[in-house]
Amino acid sequence: MILRFPASACPQAPHADDAPTLPDVAAETLPDSSAWGDLMAAAQTGHGGAYRRLLEQTARWLRGYFARRLPYSMVDDAVQETLLGLHEKRHTYDPLRPFGQWLIAIARYKWIDRLRAQRTAAEALPENLTAEDHAPSVTSAVVLERLLATLNPRQALAIRLVKIQGLSIQEAASRSGQSVSLIKVNIHRGLARLTALVRSETDATQ
Amino acid sequence: MQHNELIDALVRDLRPVRRASAATQLSLLGAIGGVELTLLFVLHLTRHDLPAALALSTFWWKCATFAVLALTGSIATIRSLAPARSPRAGLRALGTLAGVAAAGLAFVAYRWSGPASPQWLAGFGCVAEMLALSLPAFAVLAFLIRRGAPTDTVGTNWSSGFAAAGWGVFVFSFACPHDEPAFIAVWYPLGTLAIAAAARLALPRLTRW
Numbered sequence: 001m002i003l004r005f006p007a008s009a010c011p012q013a014p015h016a017d018d019a020p021t022l023p024d025v026a027a028e029t030l031p032d033s034s035a036w037g038d039l040m041a042a043a044q045t046g047h048g049g050a051y052r053r054l055l056e057q058t059a060r061w062l063r064g065y066f067a068r069r070l071p072y073s074m075v076d077d078a079v080q081e082t083l084l085g086l087h088e089k090r091h092t093y094d095p096l097r098p099f100g101q102w103l104i105a106i107a108r109y110k111w112i113d114r115l116r117a118q119r120t121a122a123e124a125l126p127e128n129l130t131a132e133d134h135a136p137s138v139t140s141a142v143v144l145e146r147l148l149a150t151l152n153p154r155q156a157l158a159i160r161l162v163k164i165q166g167l168s169i170q171e172a173a174s175r176s177g178q179s180v181s182l183i184k185v186n187i188h189r190g191l192a193r194l195t196a197l198v199r200s201e202t203d204a205t206q
Numbered sequence: 207m208q209h210n211e212l213i214d215a216l217v218r219d220l221r222p223v224r225r226a227s228a229a230t231q232l233s234l235l236g237a238i239g240g241v242e243l244t245l246l247f248v249l250h251l252t253r254h255d256l257p258a259a260l261a262l263s264t265f266w267w268k269c270a271t272f273a274v275l276a277l278t279g280s281i282a283t284i285r286s287l288a289p290a291r292s293p294r295a296g297l298r299a300l301g302t303l304a305g306v307a308a309a310g311l312a313f314v315a316y317r318w319s320g321p322a323s324p325q326w327l328a329g330f331g332c333v334a335e336m337l338a339l340s341l342p343a344f345a346v347l348a349f350l351i352r353r354g355a356p357t358d359t360v361g362t363n364w365s366s367g368f369a370a371a372g373w374g375v376f377v378f379s380f381a382c383p384h385d386e387p388a389f390i391a392v393w394y395p396l397g398t399l400a401i402a403a404a405a406r407l408a409l410p411r412l413t414r415w
Contacts, residue, residue: 046222055213080212085415087216089355091223092288105289109357113414181215189211 037099044090055083058103065107074114077152080189082110084154084182117153147194155190158183163191231284231350235373238342239276242377253383263314264387268379268394271307272372275398276343278303279369283347286362287354293361300368315387325384329393332382336397337404340374344405352412359413360406367405371398 036054043051059079066078085106093102148156154176161172162183173180246252259265282296347366356362375397384390 043220044223044225046220048217048220051220052213052217055209055216059209059213076209079209083209083212083216085355087219088415089289091353092226092355094225094288097288097290101290102288105357106355109289109355179215179219181218185211185215 033098033100033103036103037093037095040090040093040099041095044093044095055086058086059083061103062107065104066111069111070114074118077155078110078114081114081152081154082107085110088177114152117149147197150197151190151193154178154182155186155193158186159190159194162187226287226354228281228284231287232280234350235276235280235343235346235369238346239373239377242339242342242373243380246377246380252380255383256380259385262385263317264311264385264390265379267307267310267314268382268390269376271303271310272376272379272394272398274303274372275300276369276372276376279365279367279372280347282365283362283369284350286356286358286365287350289355289357292358293356293365294358296365297361297368300365311387311391315391318387320386325386325389328384329389329396332378332384332393333397333400335381336371336375336378336394337401338374339377340370340401343373344370344401347405348409348412351409355415356413359410362413363406363409364402366409367402368398370405371401374401 036057039050039054039057043054062079062082063075066075066082070078086103089106093099148159151159157176158172158178161167161175162169167175169180169183172178173183176183178186253259278296278299282293282299285291285296286293344366347370351362351366375394378397384393
């Protein structure tokens with residue numbers, strides 16, 4: 001069953017400094033939010049099958065949600081961020097309240113957070129990046145930071161902790177609050193993305 | 207299917223969770239305030255003239271105002287820990303409370319027959335004590351916020367700051383020996399705003415998720 005709310009134009013991206021208000025449920029179409037609520041209630045008790053179905057279905061919906069709000073290159077990361085947020089904060093879902101509102105609120109929060117991070121990353125880059133005495137190391141550090149800024153925050157954090165600061169996977173997991181398996185996933189995907197990015201920039205300059 | 211790896215990891219990581227309960231969270235805050243107040247009495251840190259102070263309207267104004275502030279701020283904060291909820295209604299209620307409290311204090315001041323001049327130097331010490339007494343409630347609120355999912359982080363930070371201030375100043379009112387309305391009108395709001403502003407500065411790193 002498709003639940004349709006009163007139609008409105010696609011919402012414009014809010015200014016990144018605006019505090020989020022209540023979710024714009026009226027602008028979204030959620031397929032059978034009550035079924036998803038039941039799946040989440042089951043997942044809260046540890047039901048893995050229900051949780052997998054919920055994640056797969058919400059991932060599909062989230063792709064559409066972020067595709068209307070973000071550049072194509074950012075959609076996958078935004079979906080991942082939201083799924084991670086949904087996972088970490090699943091205990092805040094109240095089965096007596098609509099699942100759709102809960103999901104949209106998380107997705108909107110992650111959307112605005114991503115906009116804020118992108119804007120901060122753009123403002124943080126100075127125009128003069130080099131100094132005469134230590135130009136190569138400064139340039140390398142800045143280039144690395146620029147590359148890491150293109151990742152979602154959790155991937156960047158996992159790579160910084162393990163690959164740059166040299167922590168073990170366990171140490172990185174305890175410091176970041178992510179599980180060991182999530183740290184590994186984030187490092188793998190983050191490095192894959194960085195590799196693809198560097199290759200594409202290399203190809204462009206040749 | 208995209209995101210398969212992440213979904214696999216999340217399903218592997220799945221554990222049963224206990225749903226957040228507003229009643230439990232509010233009880234926790236109340237318990238912390240109760241423990242603080244009990245310690246105040248047990249350690250004989252209350253004002254030495256407490257029995258006589260019970261007859262003063264300013265004493266009851268302090269207790270009632272900051273008890274309501276603590277409760278209203280706490281409820282606003284706890285409600286905001288669900289992602290689909292905003293603390294703005296609670297913050298508006300706090301604004302209304304401030305107006306009512308000011309009117310009440312003005313009425314008490316009109317009928318006051320004791321000393322009129324505020325003791326300025328003592329006020330700084332009072333603010334410091336208010337800050338110290340608000341720390342346990344602030345710690346509990348920070349813990350609850352960290353576990354929650356606030357989406358209006360600015361509003362949540364402010365409401366939790368006012369809640370912590372309410373708890374701290376409520377307990378402090380049992381130790382504060384000053385009853386002059388002018389003193390209360392200057393130092394109590396200052397202390398409250400200082401605590402709320404400190405929370406606003408300290409909490410953003412905790413409220414992001």
